[in-house]
Amino acid sequence: MNKNSSNTMALAPNTSSKRETVCIFGTGDFGRALGHKMIQSGYPVVFGSRSTQTSSLIPKGAEVFSHAEAAQKAAIIIIAVQRQHYNFLIPLAEILRGKVLVDVSNNLKINQYPESNAEYLAQLVPGAKVVKAFNTVSAWALQSGTLDASRQVFVCGDDMEAKQMVMAIVRALGLTPVDQGSLLAAQEIENYPLQLFPMWKFPILLSLGLTAFFFFYCLARDVIYPYVYENKDFSFFIAISIPNRICPILALILLALVYLPGVLAAIIQLYRGTKYRRFPDWLDKWMLCRKQLGLVALAFASLHVLYTLIIPIRSFVRWRISSRIVSQVGFAPCSMSSFLLSLLQILPSTSSFRNVRGHSNVLYNRV
Numbered sequence: 008m009n010k011n012s013s014n015t016m017a018l019a020p021n022t023s024s025k026r027e028t029v030c031i032f033g034t035g036d037f038g039r040a041l042g043h044k045m046i047q048s049g050y051p052v053v054f055g056s057r058s059t060q061t062s063s064l065i066p067k068g069a070e071v072f073s074h075a076e077a078a079q080k081a082a083i084i085i086i087a088v089q090r091q092h093y094n095f096l097i098p099l100a101e102i103l104r105g106k107v108l109v110d111v112s113n114n115l116k117i118n119q120y121p122e123s124n125a126e127y128l129a130q131l132v133p134g135a136k137v138v139k140a141f142n143t144v145s146a147w148a149l150q151s152g153t154l155d156a157s158r159q160v161f162v163c164g165d166d167m168e169a170k171q172m173v174m175a176i177v178r179a180l181g182l183t184p185v186d187q188g189s190l191l192a193a194q195e196i197e198n199y200p201l202q203l204f205p206m207w208k209f210p211i212l213l214s215l216g217l218t219a220f221f222f223f224y225c226l227a228r229d230v231i232y233p234y235v236y237e238n239k240d241f242s243f244f245i246a247i248s249i250p251n252r253i254c255p256i257l258a259l260i261l262l263a264l265v266y267l268p269g270v271l272a273a274i275i276q277l278y279r280g281t282k283y284r285r286f287p288d289w290l291d292k293w294m295l296c297r298k299q300l301g302l303v304a305l306a307f308a309s310l311h312v313l314y315t316l317i318i319p320i321r322s323f324v325r326w327r328i329s330s331r332i333v334s335q336v337g338f339a340p341c342s343m344s345s346f347l348l349s350l351l352q353i354l355p356s357t358s359s360f361r362n363v364r365g366h367s368n369v370l371y372n373r374v
């Protein structure tokens with residue numbers, strides 16, 4: 008009963024309200040993909056284009072007009088045109104007065120222009136209410152419906168009502184709007200798509216640095232030192248034993264680094280006597296990449312498990328060779344002493360089964 012009523016509640020705004028016409032300037036890849044998705048969601052769509060001829064590429068059900076004509080048919084206009092062509096909007100300023108202009112544009116470089124594209128648009132058309140949205144959604148994902156990984160749409164703008172209108176469209180398309188505040192946030196939103204693996208840089212660089220450090224330390228200690236001073240060749244440690252020693256060390260260090268900033272933050276809050284002040288920048292950044300640090304730690308721990316499983320396999324090979332010797336010796340009745348000798352040889356290698364721990368030295372010496 009309860010479930011049913013909550014279902015109808017959720018459906019109510021969608022079914023009862025008639026969708027308002029949305030205008031899209033630009034019949035390029037993104038404009039068409041967004042138009043297609045909007046028509047699917049029940050919005051009447053008109054395109055504003057330099058050429059009013061419809062082509063087979065234009066989504067079915069949409070109409071194409073000149074920019075001025077199309078703008079008059081809708082209260083919301085999505086500008087699916089690159090920033091460098093925004094000049095065409097200047098002569099339309101009068102028609103665009105009071106309209107909601109949605110800036111979807113991206114740049115080719117981080118902080119390419121002194122002001123964000125959305126702020127630039129607001130300067131060009133001062134009478135319009137500019138909202139930044141949709142720039143993190145790709146045309147391809149819209150068209151192919153593979154939006155699972157990118158459902159979040161960051162929205163920002165100075166006009167609250169305009170922002171709400173755009174967020175309602177975002178929801179109707181089955182996406183999740185994330186309010187980022189005023190138009191000042193546009194620059195940051197425009198930088199998002201250009202940040203490859205945001206927040207991964209520090210954890211990856213740190214783990215690479217630590218890996219290199221511990222690898223060379225173990226190499227010097229376990230391989231180079233015995234070779235130089237005792238003339239023993241332990242170079243086979245490089246393949247499994249040394250990586251298996253580094254992995255748990257790194258997993259533990261990274262795990263500690265996941266928890267440490269929380270403790271530091273608590274100490275800072277106690278020291279300041281308030282939790283309503285910003286943390287220093289370095290701590291802020293560190294806190295933000297905890298998830299990534301934890302995932303890298305998990306990767307190292309998994310690698311350690313894998314290596315640890317490999318090591319007994321190698322001891323097993325040793326054991327099999329030894330046991331073959333035993334059986335051969337067993338058939339030769341007179342060599343009791345050599346039988347005992349090989350028995351002694353087996354015992355320590357089988358005992359290493361009880362010691363299957365990558366970070367214990369027992370194994371390195373046995374295998």
Ligand SMILES: NC(=O)C1=CN([C@@H]2O[C@H](COP(=O)(O)OP(=O)(O)OC[C@H]3O[C@@H](n4cnc5c(N)ncnc54)[C@H](OP(=O)(O)O)[C@@H]3O)[C@@H](O)[C@H]2O)C=CC1
Nearest residue numbers: 033034035036037038056057087088089092112113145146
């Ligand atoms: N492609 C993508 O996946 C995404 C794109 N975006 C943004 O969407 C915007 C459009 O991108 P996209 O569709 O890929 O680009 P396209 O090059 O495919 O399309 C751009 C459209 O802009 C119009 N246009 C070009 N020059 C002018 C001009 N001088 N005056 C007026 N209109 C012009 C044209 O439409 P017409 O011929 O109808 O006039 C053209 O089709 C860009 O700002 C981009 O950053 C954002 C997120 C993802």
Ligand SMILES: [Cu+2]
Nearest residue numbers: 255311365366
């Ligand atoms: Cu371990």
